[in-house]
Amino acid sequence: MNDMTPTDMPAETKTDLFSRFDPLIKQRQDLLDTGVTDPFSLVMEKVLSPTTAICSGRETILLGTYNYMGMTFDPDVIAAGKQALDDFGAGTTGSRVLNGTYAGHRAVEDALKEFYGMDHAMVFSTGYQANLGIISTIAGKGDYIVLDIDSHASIWDGCKMGDAEVVPFKHNDIEAMEKRLKRIPEGAGKLVILEGVYSMLGDIAPLKEMIRVAKENGAMVLVDEAHSMGFIGPNGRGVAEDQGVLDQVDFVIGTFSKSVGTVGGFCVSNHPKFEIMRLVCRPYVFTASLPPSVVATAATSIRKLMHAGNKRAHLWENSRTLHKALTGLGFKLGTAEPQSAIIAVIMPDLERGAMMWEALLREGLYVNLARPPATPAGMTLLRCSLCAEHTAEQVEIITGMFERAGKAIGII
Ligand SMILES: Cc1ncc(COP(=O)(O)O)c(C=O)c1O
16 A cells, blocks of 8 residues: 555556545545534435425425425326326336337427427426537537526536537626627527526526527527426516516426426427427437326426416515515525525535534424535525425424524524
């Protein structure tokens, strides 16, 4: 044994490729050595409802699930899934372009077309794959992708998988976006990628202005509405609908893993040539399609979300109430006003963030702990996502839990 660390060994003796993870392994171990519970290995032992589960043997309020509209336990959604299991079996064992398109896949794409009022809908196995597939396929060699620097990992990975030049701009900065668009060589294809709601801080994009600038500069526009579908906008179509610019968006990307309450991803579009995507988009072609029970639950959920105005209003009420209460207690939040169903509570550092996360869990509250590199500006966040099924009483209980935990850890 020699005592050289992997990084100062000669290149040819660096045999353990895992040595690149040593800093992260150390950071995790240092955190666990403080005695804190591992925030990334929680087990839901039983899920009781969209807002409650048994974790470590105790009933826990869920405030970090992105189950915005609480559709996971909707009786019609569950019945549709059970029926599809009986009628079509457990899985398709095939790609959408071979044996993996069942009636249910067409039905969920029809539901999406109706939900968005768009001509085309294409369903992927996850939202991650939808971004990978659409971005890497539509923007090719010689094209330019201009994207917000705080874009989701699946957007970055979609850019990486394709051959286009990738040009990031400062988060939500319209001028920075415009400057980059104007520098793109004459004649090159341009794709601007934005999100409706940015999930780390829960802030929304000024889509109206950004899309205007993108269009003035000859760019196509893709908007990821993962965290706004079902909730934001008069019909729950997202931030683009809310700001009156949905008709100018070329591609909307979304997921079934948040408001829809199951798993899957999609792209909807009015582009007249959109259907060719089914033959050329590798993350659509070279993977098995979603199980029949999943597409049946998704289709039922999406159709119910078209008529969920009361639920949307209640979710806004929950978001406003919690935002006001946490601000009043002295917590620092990601946005000055509630802009979505996500409320991000900014922690002073990872250690105290993990301690606060654990203190909340002991109180009986689950939130998401988020840390760099997933977060912007190196922040540690406790991300709260509200649900339309949280009662006003639960929101009050949650506030009390934050107050006790925050005082115990010394954050407020
Ligand atoms: C903005 C955004 N896009 C895409 C995804 C991927 O969705 P899925 O869970 O369906 O893979 C997520 C998931 O967190 C997301 O936040």
